[in-house]
Structures are given as C-alpha cells and as structure tokens.
Amino acid sequence: MDCLQQQRASALLSGDEAVAMAAFDAGVTLGTGYPGTPSTEILETFEKLGGRAQWSPNEKVALEVGIGVAFAGARALVTMKHVGLNVAADPLFTVALIRLDGALVVVSADDPGMASSQNEQDNRRYAVAAGVSMLEPSDSQEAYEFTLRAIEISERWQVPVLLRMTTRVCHSKTIVRFDRSGAIAVPPSRPPHFEHDFPSRVMIPAYARPAHRRLRKTLAEIAAWNDEAGPNALVTGSASLGIITSGVAFQYVCEAAPSASVLKLGMTYPLPVKRMHAFAASVERCIVIEEGDPYLVEGARTAGIAVEGKPDSFRFGELNTSRVRRILHGDNSPEPKRAPGKPPALCPGCPHRSVYTALKNLNCIVPGDIGCYSLGVLPPFEAMDTLVCMGAAIGVGLGLRHSLPPEEARRVVSVIGDSTFVHSGITGLVEMIYNPPESGHVVLILDNGTTAMTGMQEHPGTGRTLAHARTGKVIFEDLARSLGVRNVHVIDPTQNPEKFQELIQTCLDTPELSVVIARRDCLLAARSIREYERCNEQQTN
Amino acid sequence: MSSRPTNVVIAGLGGQGVLKSSDILAEVAFSAGVDVKKSELHGMSQRGGSVSSDVRFGERVFSPMVPEGEADFLVVIAPDQIPVNAAVLGQDGILIKPSQIDKSNLPNKKSINVALLGALSRHLPFSVEAWVAALKRNLPEKLHEANLEAFFIGWESTEAKRRTSEQER
Numbered sequence: 135m136d137c138l139q140q141q142r143a144s145a146l147l148s149g150d151e152a153v154a155m156a157a158f159d160a161g162v163t164l165g166t167g168y169p170g171t172p173s174t175e176i177l178e179t180f181e182k183l184g185g186r187a188q189w190s191p192n193e194k195v196a197l198e199v200g201i202g203v204a205f206a207g208a209r210a211l212v213t214m215k216h217v218g219l220n221v222a223a224d225p226l227f228t229v230a231l232i233r234l235d236g237a238l239v240v241v242s243a244d245d246p247g248m249a250s251s252q253n254e255q256d257n258r259r260y261a262v263a264a265g266v267s268m269l270e271p272s273d274s275q276e277a278y279e280f281t282l283r284a285i286e287i288s289e290r291w292q293v294p295v296l297l298r299m300t301t302r303v304c305h306s307k308t309i310v311r312f313d314r315s316g317a318i319a320v321p322p323s324r325p326p327h328f329e330h331d332f333p334s335r336v337m338i339p340a341y342a343r344p345a346h347r348r349l350r351k352t353l354a355e356i357a358a359w360n361d362e363a364g365p366n367a368l369v370t371g372s373a374s375l376g377i378i379t380s381g382v383a384f385q386y387v388c389e390a391a392p393s394a395s396v397l398k399l400g401m402t403y404p405l406p407v408k409r410m411h412a413f414a415a416s417v418e419r420c421i422v423i424e425e426g427d428p429y430l431v432e433g434a435r436t437a438g439i440a441v442e443g444k445p446d447s448f449r450f451g452e453l454n455t456s457r458v459r460r461i462l463h464g465d466n467s468p469e470p471k472r473a474p475g476k477p478p479a480l481c482p483g484c485p486h487r488s489v490y491t492a493l494k495n496l497n498c499i500v501p502g503d504i505g506c507y508s509l510g511v512l513p514p515f516e517a518m519d520t521l522v523c524m525g526a527a528i529g530v531g532l533g534l535r536h537s538l539p540p541e542e543a544r545r546v547v548s549v550i551g552d553s554t555f556v557h558s559g560i561t562g563l564v565e566m567i568y569n570p571p572e573s574g575h576v577v578l579i580l581d582n583g584t585t586a587m588t589g590m591q592e593h594p595g596t597g598r599t600l601a602h603a604r605t606g607k608v609i610f611e612d613l614a615r616s617l618g619v620r621n622v623h624v625i626d627p628t629q630n631p632e633k634f635q636e637l638i639q640t641c642l643d644t645p646e647l648s649v650v651i652a653r654r655d656c657l658l659a660a661r662s663i664r665e666y667e668r669c670n671e672q673q674t675n
Numbered sequence: 676m677s678s679r680p681t682n683v684v685i686a687g688l689g690g691q692g693v694l695k696s697s698d699i700l701a702e703v704a705f706s707a708g709v710d711v712k713k714s715e716l717h718g719m720s721q722r723g724g725s726v727s728s729d730v731r732f733g734e735r736v737f738s739p740m741v742p743e744g745e746a747d748f749l750v751v752i753a754p755d756q757i758p759v760n761a762a763v764l765g766q767d768g769i770l771i772k773p774s775q776i777d778k779s780n781l782p783n784k785k786s787i788n789v790a791l792l793g794a795l796s797r798h799l800p801f802s803v804e805a806w807v808a809a810l811k812r813n814l815p816e817k818l819h820e821a822n823l824e825a826f827f828i829g830w831e832s833t834e835a836k837r838r839t840s841e842q843e844r
C-alpha cells in the first residue's frame with residue numbers, strides 16, 4: 135500500500151492492487167463482490183484508495199447490484215474468485231443480452247493448481263457460454279491497462295466484460311508504469327440517469343429473442359475489432375517456432391523460449407481468429423501454451439487453424455517456466471515431485487478446535503463447508519466428512535438425514551461458518567423448515583465474527599461494512615427463530631467444552647430441528663474487532 | 676546487472692513474516708530502478724503451513740516464480756522448511772538459515788526474518804540506505820528500532836562468517 139501512496143510514475147503492485155487503481159482512476163462508481171482468494175484485495179485496495187466498495191452476501195447479489203449501477207449509466211466493478219462466478223452465473227448469462235448504459239466489469243480470479251480453492255475450473259469457458267467479452271492480463275501492468283480497456287469496451291459496445299485473472303497475476307507484484315497506459319482513453323463518466331427502455335432491459339421471451347440476435351451481432355463486431363486493434367501483442371522471433379499464449383503463461387513462454395515468435399492474446403473472447411490464422415501460417419511449428427483447459431487450442435482448431443496443444447498431464451495444476459520447457463521439448467518424463475510442505479492447521483486456541491473435538495467425541499457424521507474450519511478434515515480431528523461448495527453443508531446434511539438409516543441419520547450435524555451461512559446457508563435453513571427430515575436435524579453455525587480464511591473481511595453478520603463502519607446486522611439466532619426453528623442455542627464452544635458437547639448431544643437426541651450458534655471471535659481477528667467496535671462506539675457518542 | 680535475473684526464495688511457516696520479508700526485498704530492488712517481480716500464495720497456505728515467496732530482479736524479469744534449481748539465494752526462516760525448499764536452490768546457490776544468527780542478541784525474537792534479510796543483503800547490490808528505507812516503510816514505527824537492530828545483526832553475521840571461512844582457508 136505504501137507504493138500506492140507514492141507519486142505515480144510507476145509502482146510495484148500486485149495484480150489485484152493494479153485493478154483497484156485502474157478502477158479508481160477510471161472513476162468506477164461502486165465496487166461490489168464477495169471475498170475469495172485470490173480476488174479479495176481488489177475491493178479492499180479500491181476502498182483504501184478512496185473508492186466506494188461493498189461486500190455483498192454473495193457473488194450473485196454483488197453482480198446484481200453491479201448491473202443496477204450499469205443500468206443507471208454509472209461504472210461498476212464486481213469481483214469474485216472463480217467458483218464465485220458459478221454463484222453469479224444466473225445474472226451473468228442474461229445481463230449479457232442486455233444493452234447497458236454504463237460499464238460493467240466482472241473480475242473472475244481463477245485458481246489453477248488450487249492454492250486455496252475446492253476446484254480448478256477454467257472460467258474462460260464462461261465467456262463463451264454466456265457470450266461475454268473477456269480480457270486476460272498477464273501481469274500487473276496489464277491488470278491496470280486491461281481494467282481501463284474493459285471499461286472502454288463495456289461502454290463502447292454496451293456489454294459486460296469479464297476480466298479473467300489467475301492466482302499468479304492477482305498475487306504477484308510487478309512494476310506498473312502509468313505513462314505506458316496513456317493511450318487508453320476512458321472518457322469521464324456521465325452523470326447517472328434512468329430512461330425507460332423496456333425491450334432492452336426486460337428479458338421476457340419477446341424481448342430476449344431479439345436481444346440474443348443483437349448480442350451475436352455485437353460479438354461479431356467486437357471480434358472484428360479484436361482482430362484489427364485488440365490488446366494482443368506479437369513478439370517477432372524465429373519462424374521455426376511460433377507460440378500462441380495468454381495470461382501469465384506468456385511470462386513462462388518468454389523465459390522458456392526466448393527466441394520463439396509469440397502471439398500473445400490479451401482479449402481471448404471473442405478470439406482474434408484472423409490474427410491467429412496469419413500467425414500460424416507464418417511459422418513452421420505453431421503450439422498453444424495455456425494454463426488449465428485446452429481453451430485456445432479448441433478455439434483455434436474450431437476456426438480451422440492447425441495448432442499443437444499441450445499433453446493432458448499439463449492440464450492439471452499451474453504452469454511454470456520448467457513445465458513450459460517440458461511442453462516445448464515434448465518431454466513427457468515424470469515431473470519431479472515437490473517435497474511436501476507442512477499442511478495448514480487450525481491456529482492454537484482457535485475456537486473451531488473445541489467444536490471438532492466434540493464432534494469427533496460424539497462420532498458425528500459432518501457435512502462441512504468452506505472456510506478455515508475446512509481444516510477440521512485433517513488430523514488430529516478428521517471430523518469433517520464432506521465439502522462441496524459454499525452452503526452445501528446444510529443441503530447435503532438434509533439429504534443424508536433423509537436417506538440414512540435412523541441410527542446413522544441421528545448423528546448428522548451440518549457445520550457451516552458465519553460468512554458462508556450468510557452467503558448460501560440461509561436458503562438451506564429454509565429447506566430444512568420446509569422439508570424436515572424425520573429424525574430432525576442439527577445445523578451448527580461456527581460464528582467467529584469474521585470471514586477468516588480470506589483474511590478477516592466483514593460480512594452482514596458482523597454488522598460492519600467493508601470499511602468496518604457500523605451498519606445493519608443480520609442476527610443469526612433471530613433469523614433462525616423467525617424461520618420457525620424452535621431449538622436455537624447460542625454458546626461459546628471454548629469457554630466450557632463439556633457443556634458444548636452436551637448441548638450437541640441433546641440436540642442430536644431430539645427428532646427436532648436445532649440451530650446451534652457456536653460464537654467466539656477468531657483469535658486473529660479479536661483485537662481488530664474490539665478496535666472497530668471501539669471506534670464505532672466513539673462515533674456514535 | 677546481467678540479463679539473467681537474480682533469484683531469491685524466502686521460505687518459512689505461516690506467521691513468520693515470509694511475505695513481509697519478500698515485500699521488503701522487492702521494494703529495495705524496485706527503488707534501485709531494476710525490473711522486479713515477486714510471487715506468493717495467500718489463503719489456505721497461511722494457517723501455519725509452509726509458505727514461500729519468490730523475488731526476482733534484474734534487467735528484465737518474466738515469470739514471477741523462480742524455476743526449480745535456479746534460486747541464487749534461499750532464505751529459510753524455519754529450519755524444518757529447508758528440505759521442503761532445497762530443490763529450488765541452484766548448484767552455486769547460497770542457503771541463508773536461522774542458525775547463522777545469534778538469536779540471543781535479537782531485541783525481539785520475531786525479527787528473525789529481518790535478521791536473515793540483513794544476512795542476505797550482504798550478497799546483493801543494494802545500498803544499506805535503501806534497505807533501511809524499505810524496512811521503515813513496511814513496518815509500524817514502534818517496531819523500527821528492534822528490526823533495524825535485527826537487520827544489522829544479520830548483516831554482521833554474514834561478515835563474520837566470511838572472515839571465518841577465509842581464515843579456515
């Protein structure tokens with residue numbers, strides 16, 4: 135952050151910081167999102183720079199708020215990790231059809247290699263599936279420039295734009311030279327304003343049918359522009375080897391094959407097919423180097439361009455310079471295994487520890503969820519049985535209750551964190567009320583007062599905004615009671631572990647619906663939480 | 676500086692200041708006007724597990740990660756992380772480890788990461804002033820004194836080690 139405050143010929147920034155800075159420089163009206171590694175720092179930085187940023191309960195809501203901003207003619211930045219886009223996919227696919235007035239830039243921060251995720255899906259597929267234009271930066275310089283570009287493209291063609299980043303672009307720091315991006319002219323934003331335009335924004339079938347045709351026509355125009363003037367770069371080198379690449383893979387290519395000719399694609403949907411054709415024709419051997427799915431390879435081949443791809447084994451995990459060398463040399467020998475490091479663990483004194491000790495003692499079947507408490511699956515606890523996606527603990531727990539024999543069904547406890555509960559657990563609770571299992575059910579909300587795993591972000595259950603100021607607070611016990619859960623308990627699991635275990639046992643023994651809120655602040659966050667509360671208290675007085 | 680970048684890997688456990696150390700080093704290189712890239716992983720990897728961060732600087736840097744077997748310097752804050760990271764070190768690479776610091780002299784034991792940066796700094800072409808400035812920018816003021824002292828304890832340790840090895844020859 136110190137770099138950010140220095141004056142401004144150049145700065146050493148992470149990709150996330152660079153996106154935030156571009157958004158700030160382009161006068162983005164509102165940044166929304168849900169925390170998720172490796173995207174979290176974008177909104178945090180945007181807020182520190184002086185931008186207006188908000189955490190939403192989940193990515194779907196974040197995108198919907200962003201859509202509203204763009205409907206008002208203003209500029210929106212919506213950030214999430216790759217799996218977050220699954221949650222936001224519903225609005226994404228339809229907003230693609232809608233003519234926007236302002237700008238809508240959606241950041242998808244993918245995590246190839248799964249440094250901190252439950253899968254390594256390649257969200258470039260979403261651009262194709264939804265018909266959303268996509269830019270892929272390869273370092274912080276481009277993260278800055280492509281964010282400006284995305285706003286430019288979004289407003290010029292009145293479409294949403296996907297800025298697809300990956301872990302190594304988001305979290306690597308590289309130098310950004312601001313003078314180099316002078317050519318990208320983002321005009322001053324217009325004052326927000328609303329005009330009725332029913333056929334453009336109301337996607338009933340009668341209006342959506344022509345909107346789909348319009349989208350395909352717009353994408354053809356963008357493709358033509360991408361061929362002519364898109365943010366793609368040609369590195370002229372030897373004619374014997376040509377490499378088509380995008381994103382951070384470009385960096386590995388430059389290092390692994392310094393003499394090759396390289397076509398580096400900055401806009402990867404719609405693809406600049408003519409440029410790719412011409413490039414492939416100009417070299418003897420044309421190979422595509424890309425991380426993750428064979429997305430560019432398939433795109434090239436569909437367009438009738440003969441290219442080599444990477445062997446299947448390189449579809450897994452991140453690429454790096456050594457792996458790119460292997461691909462280029464056709465080296466399929468087993469790759470050296472990295473020595474296993476020390477796995478992460480729940481912090482000493484973490485309140486989740488006493489929870490998992492109790493669940494293990496009671497031999498519970500534990501559908502779990504996503505957060506620090508996912509670590510309950512590892513020794514010494516080995517007390518979490520399933521992890522699918524945000525919020526799944528409750529639905530999966532109900533499914534287990536419905537189908538297991540009674541002796542086993544009675545041992546099922548859904549475990550979900552506070553932020554995850556707000557994100558996707560509330561609808562699970564509604565399902566529990568609506569379709570209760572015969573044996574009842576127990577939902578255990580681990581409320582440590584923060585979104586711990588991603589680095590202590592606020593959420594609607596903390597009653598503080600992204601910037602830690604006081605705001606409306608969702609009170610879980612009130613919510614559960616209002617939905618009709620009769621047994622609602624709030625307990626500190628650490629203060630008296632025996633009592634906590636007894637409570638869980640009691641809940642398991644009754645064929646009723648129970649919600650137990652295990653409430654104790656995260657050890658790492660507790661001091662900051664006290665400080666935020668103290669500041670907010672002072673401001674109220 | 677040659678066209679091949681200088682490669683540094685800093686490794687340790689979550690909470691030991693690996694990322695802070697690599698931030699400081701990257702900033703020193705940046706302030707010296709060379710190209711620099713720094714890579715790290717956040718999230719799951721930070722709950723007390725193995726953490727490493729790569730810093731590369733030189734005329735032109737491409738990949739932000741140091742390729743296996745190409746690190747010129749491996750700085751390890753937790754001794755048990757040496758075997759985990761050993762493969763990254765090049766043949767003539769230099770290992771900088773906590774045993775070369777006399778911890779009893781450190782005003783704050785947590786500053787071991789900064790002491791190791793002091794040891795590393797003796798091998799790198801950056802001025803002491805640049806290091807001091809970067810340390811101050813990256814740490815809260817109340818920690819400046821202890822960390823500057825740690826930095827110079829590390830700085831001295833490299834000198835002492837050099838003298839010893841010369842005498843042995």
